[in-house]
Amino acid sequence: MTSKGVTAVDLSCVRGDRILFKHIDFTLEPGGLLYVLGENGSGKSSLLRLLCGLIKAESGAIHWQGADVKHALEVFQSDLLYMGHLNGLKEDMSPIENLQVNAHLAGDNVNKQAILSALEAIDVKRCDSLPVRVLSQGQKKRVALSRLWLTKRKLWILDEPFAALDSTSVDLLVSRISQHLSNGGMAIVTTHQEVVISAQSTQVLRLSA
Amino acid sequence: MRAVVTLLRRDLLLAFRRRSDVATTLFFFLIVASLFPLGVGPEPAVLSRIAPGVLWVAALLAGMLSLTRMFASDFSDGSLEQMLIAPQPLPMLVIAKVLAHWIVCGLPVVLLAPMIGLQYALPNDALLVLVLSLLLGTPALSLIGAIGAALTLGVRGSGLLIALLVLPLYIPVLIFGAGAVAASQHGVSAEAHLSLLAAFSLLSLVLAPFATAAALRISVE
Amino acid sequence: MNINWFKYSSPQTFYPLAGRMIPWFAWIAVIFAVIGLYISFFIAPTDFQQGEAYRIIFVHVPAAWMSMFIYMVMAGWAALGLSLNARLPAMMAQALAPTGAIFTLLALVTGSFWGKPMWGTWWVWDARLTSELILLFLYLGFIALQSSIDDPRKADKAGALLALVGVVNVPIIYFSVKWWNTLHQGSTISMGAAPKMVTTMLLGMLFMALAFWMYTIAVALMRVRCIMLERERASDWVKVLLLKATGGNA
Numbered sequence: 001m002t003s004k005g006v007t008a009v010d011l012s013c014v015r016g017d018r019i020l021f022k023h024i025d026f027t028l029e030p031g032g033l034l035y036v037l038g039e040n041g042s043g044k045s046s047l048l049r050l051l052c053g054l055i056k057a058e059s060g061a062i063h064w065q066g067a068d069v070k071h072a073l074e075v076f077q078s079d080l081l082y083m084g085h086l087n088g089l090k091e092d093m094s095p096i097e098n099l100q101v102n103a104h105l106a107g108d109n110v111n112k113q114a115i116l117s118a119l120e121a122i123d124v125k126r127c128d129s130l131p132v133r134v135l136s137q138g139q140k141k142r143v144a145l146s147r148l149w150l151t152k153r154k155l156w157i158l159d160e161p162f163a164a165l166d167s168t169s170v171d172l173l174v175s176r177i178s179q180h181l182s183n184g185g186m187a188i189v190t191t192h193q194e195v196v197i198s199a200q201s202t203q204v205l206r207l208s209a
Numbered sequence: 210m211r212a213v214v215t216l217l218r219r220d221l222l223l224a225f226r227r228r229s230d231v232a233t234t235l236f237f238f239l240i241v242a243s244l245f246p247l248g249v250g251p252e253p254a255v256l257s258r259i260a261p262g263v264l265w266v267a268a269l270l271a272g273m274l275s276l277t278r279m280f281a282s283d284f285s286d287g288s289l290e291q292m293l294i295a296p297q298p299l300p301m302l303v304i305a306k307v308l309a310h311w312i313v314c315g316l317p318v319v320l321l322a323p324m325i326g327l328q329y330a331l332p333n334d335a336l337l338v339l340v341l342s343l344l345l346g347t348p349a350l351s352l353i354g355a356i357g358a359a360l361t362l363g364v365r366g367s368g369l370l371i372a373l374l375v376l377p378l379y380i381p382v383l384i385f386g387a388g389a390v391a392a393s394q395h396g397v398s399a400e401a402h403l404s405l406l407a408a409f410s411l412l413s414l415v416l417a418p419f420a421t422a423a424a425l426r427i428s429v430e
Numbered sequence: 431m432n433i434n435w436f437k438y439s440s441p442q443t444f445y446p447l448a449g450r451m452i453p454w455f456a457w458i459a460v461i462f463a464v465i466g467l468y469i470s471f472f473i474a475p476t477d478f479q480q481g482e483a484y485r486i487i488f489v490h491v492p493a494a495w496m497s498m499f500i501y502m503v504m505a506g507w508a509a510l511g512l513s514l515n516a517r518l519p520a521m522m523a524q525a526l527a528p529t530g531a532i533f534t535l536l537a538l539v540t541g542s543f544w545g546k547p548m549w550g551t552w553w554v555w556d557a558r559l560t561s562e563l564i565l566l567f568l569y570l571g572f573i574a575l576q577s578s579i580d581d582p583r584k585a586d587k588a589g590a591l592l593a594l595v596g597v598v599n600v601p602i603i604y605f606s607v608k609w610w611n612t613l614h615q616g617s618t619i620s621m622g623a624a625p626k627m628v629t630t631m632l633l634g635m636l637f638m639a640l641a642f643w644m645y646t647i648a649v650a651l652m653r654v655r656c657i658m659l660e661r662e663r664a665s666d667w668v669k670v671l672l673l674k675a676t677g678g679n680a
Contacts, residue, residue, distance in 0.1 A: 016581050018664060052294045055430050056515070078296040086287025090219070092226045102288075104215035107296050356595055360588050364578050373574050374592060377567040378599050381606035388610065405609075409602070420595055427587040 002066030005029040005186055006051075006155055011060035013046050020046050021207055024060070030154075030184040033177075033199035035191070038207035044190040045085065047207065048159050051188065052082045064155075078107060081153040083161060087144035091133035095119060095143040098132060103150060110150050118149035122172055137164050145169075148176055156180065156187040162195055170195065212297045213305040220309030223282075230278065234314050235321060238271035242325045253330035260329035261339070261390035265383055268318050268343060269350060273375060275314040276354040277361075277368050279306060280425065284362050293429055300418035303425070307351045307418070315347035331394070338393040338403075345403060346386040349410040352417035353378050359424035381409055441658045442667045444518060448651040455651070459644035466637030474631050483547040488631075490540035492639035493533045494558070497565055498600075500530035500646060504572075505597035508590030520586035521661075523593060524576060525653035529646050531569035537562050557611035561604050568596045582661055 005028045012022035020043035028034050036044050049055045051062060053073060062069040064076040089098045096115055103110040119125040124142045127135055132143065141164045148156070156177070162170050174197050177187055181199045189197070224231055245263045249255055283289040283306075292302050322343055326336045357375035361367035389402035470488035504526045511519035541559050542552045553559070572592055579585035662668050 014583070016583070054290060054293060074296045077294050080294065082290070082294055084287060084290055086285075086290065088287035088291045090223060090282075090286065090288065092223055093219075097222075101215055101219045102291065105212050105292060105295055105297070105302075107212065356591075360575060360592060364575075366578060370574055370578055373567070374571045377564050377571065377603070378595070380564060381599075381602050384606045384610045405606075412602075416598065420591060424588065424591055427584060427591065430584060430587075 003027065003029065003063065004065055005032065006188075007063040008051070009061045009063070011047070011050065011062070012058045013043060013050055013055065014058045015043075015046065019058075022058075024205070026203060026205055028155075028186050028188065028203070029201070030186060031181050031200035032186055033181055033197055033202045034186075034188045035202065035204045036188060036207065037190070037204060042207040044207060045159055048082070048157050048188065048190065049084070051157055052080060053077065054082075079154045080157065081147065081151050081155070082157045082159075083144065083147070084159045087140050089132045089140060089144055092131055094129045094131055095124065095135075095146075096128050098143065099146065099150065102147065108151065114150055115146075118146040119143070121149045121176070122146050122169060138166060138169070141165060142169055145173060148173075148180070154185055156185065156189075158187065158189045160190055160192065162191055162193045210301075212295065213301050216292075216302055216305040217309050220306060221312065224309070224313040230275075231313050231317070234271050234275045235317050237274060238267050238318050238321065239325070241267040241270060243328075246328070256328075257330040257332075257335075257394065260326060260331050260335075261387040261394070262383075264322055264325060264329070264339065264390075265342075265346075265387040268322065268347065269376075269379055269383060271318055272314055272347060272350045273354060273372060273379075275310070276358045276371055276375065279310050279355060279358040280362055281358075284429070289425065289429060293426060299422040299425065303355060303418040303421045304414075307348075307355050307421075310355070311348055311351040315351055319343040319347060331390075335390055335393045338399045339390045341403060342386040342389040342399070342406060345406045345410055346382045349382050349406075349413040350379060352410070352413040352421075353382075355421040356417055356424055359421045359428055362425070362428035382406065385409065441518060441521070441662055442665075445655055445658055445667075445671075448655050452648050452651050455644045455648035459641050459648060462637050462641035462644060466634055466641050469630060469634035469637060474634050475628065481547075483544065486540050486544045488634050488638050490537055490544055491635050492642050493540060494537040494562060495639055496642045496646065497530060497534040497537050497562065500526055500533060501565065501568070501593075501600065502597065504530060505593040508593040511586060512590045512594070517583075517586075517661075520583075520590060521654050521657045522650065523590060524586070525650045525657060526646070527569060527573050527576070528653070529649050531566060531573065533642065533646075534562060534566040534569055538566065555611070557608045560607050560611070564603055564607070565600070568600070572596070 007027045008024055010022075011024040013020045024047065026034060036047060038044050046055060050057055053069065053076075062076075064072065064079065067075070069076045088102060089095075090101075093101070096112065096119075099115045099118070100110065100112070116125060116128065119128050122142045122145055124135075124139055124146065127139060127143075132140060135143065145161060158177075161173060165173065170193070174195060177189070178198045181187060181197070187197075187199075242264060245259065246256055249259065280289060283292070293299065295302070319340060322339055323336045326339050331339065354371075354375050357371045357378075360374065361371050364370060385402050385406040389399040389406065392399045392402055466488065470485055474485070474488075476482060504523045507519045507523040507526070510516070511523060538559065541562070545554055545559075546552055572589055575592055576585045576589040579588055659668055659671075
């Protein structure tokens with residue numbers, strides 16, 4: 001039986017002249033959650049970027065639904081949602097405009113109504129038409145995260161999604177991720193905070209510096 | 210395809226909301242072109258002799274100054290990462306970015322050039338050739354410039370570095386572009402120059418987006 | 431016979447190999463240079479138009495050849511490094527760039543020395559001299575880009591891409607400069623139209639070119655060894671090497 005999820009085989013990564021990590025293996029099946037833990041500089045972000053295809057692995061392979069990602073990159077990327085440290089928002093555009101443009105660029109269909117309800121779900125609807133540059137850090141982060149209420153993508157790769165959020169927003173986000181997992185989605189998450197997300201199976205990958 | 214249109218519209222909208230940035234490029238072009246008469250004297254014969262070269266060099270520098278902005282904000286706010294992992298082919302997105310850059314920084318220069326040409330005592334048919342040559346040549350400047358802009362993303366001193374990388378590659382455009390205007394001044398047909406210019410632009414259109422896409426992947430890594 | 435080329439493609443095995451090769455290439459370079467200089471100064475006849483001054487072409491022409499040739503080789507290494515994602519080819523490209531730039535500069539300076547007695551001016555916007563000048567800009571751009579990127583691997587890749595873009599453009603630039611040159615009257619004196627080639631002269635240039643070539647290899651190998659040590663300073667083989675060099679006192 002071929003896997004329906006994502007498998008990493010013997011991944012290693014070199015930055016500059018030092019090895020960040022090597023021999024990383026894991027398998028994530030639908031409904032599964034993978035925590036990536038480690039100190040600052042242990043390569044958590046690099047691992048996530050490597051999984052998305054932003055960084056080339058020094059060795060190893062990533063398989064998506066049984067096929068090597070190298071040969072089926074487009075399929076993989078249209079099932080993948082990645083959120084890094086940067087919000088990917090344009091300062092001179094409003095949250096609505098940003099979300100519309102980002103969805104189109106990612107190849108998704110969204111209408112304005114869906115965007116409004118996504119903004120409402122994470123409680124930033126009242127600044128929906130202000131330019132992003134006047135929003136606070138937490139509000140910007142929430143606007144960026146509202147993508148998660150719009151997407152139908154199966155694999156979420158989230159780098160520190162809980163940073164800069166207040167406790168209410170953290171709870172909202174946790175319940176959204178659990179909902180995604182219970183619908184057969186998958187998530188790979190790095191975090192510093194003690195956050196409990198309910199999932200059918202939870203794995204922890206610990207990177208050492 | 211829809212992603213290309215979306216990206217183009219987004220960049221034009223952003224440029225519209227930051228109109229002053231666009232104006233800076235144009236003012237630069239105007240100022241550089243106005244300095245030469247002050248430096249070499251106001252004789253119309255001298256001015257019309259140097260006009261093709263001066264106007265083309267000014268256009269080249271104006272286009273180059275705005276290159277650093279082409280990917281910089283996408284790079285710093287994370288939009289670029291999202292473009293790189295989008296299922297759309299990256300070279301197509303690059304074409305959208307380059308087209309937006311050309312509309313914002315290249316086209317105004319093309320439209321403004323005849324006015325400055327008049328100040329340089331260029332005759333009417335030479336003015337027409339000037340506009341045509343700029344119209345055919347400036348897209349190549351944006352396309353080749355995009356490679357330099359992508360290579361120098363996140364590099365210290367990128368503004369000066371980009372000049373060093375890109376200006377030598379601009380030389381064919383300068384030669385054919387200024388040559389076309391000079392040819393028409395001497396009463397020779399500018400057709401050969403213009404077709405070579407168009408050929409160069411087409412070649413850049415075919416090759417530069419791929420090189421730029423590769424450069425972006427290297428810079429974001 | 432099946433030679434395992436990949437054995438030498440890792441810095442660790444290439445380092446000592448390069449060290450053994452350097453003296454050979456250096457000596458061959460010296461021998462060729464002595465022969466070449468002897469031919470150019472004592473055997474080649476005095477030119478009846480230009481007198482003795484023309485003898486500078488024995489340096490100028492081979493230097494110009496090398497400047498273009500090295501750029502091609504550099505781009506070749508760069509392409510290899512980019513396609514195989516290998517370290518050694520990228521290091522070779524980086525090691526060749528300064529030598530290429532020096533030969534370009536040498537060709538420019540000697541060209542200008544030659545121009546003074548011939549045309550009475552230090553510089554003419556001749557098609558070849560102008561192309562050579564632009565080539566120097568391309569070299570400098572490559573070196574500047576590589577040295578301003580901190581991560582060496584990123585620098586390798588960015589430099590390689592730039593070298594490839596450059597190598598596609600070099601023929602276009604050369605063609606356009608030539609076209610520009612023929613259109614503008616007044617500077618139609620071409621270096622090619624200078625002295626008629628005699629076999630001995632050609633031979634002299636050939637030996638000089640070979641000497642330059644061997645010199646380039648020797649210097650590039652020396653430079654690549656330095657680059658290896660610098661980049662791999664954290665690896666075990668460099669530490670072992672260091673320990674040996676300091677007699678275990680490090």
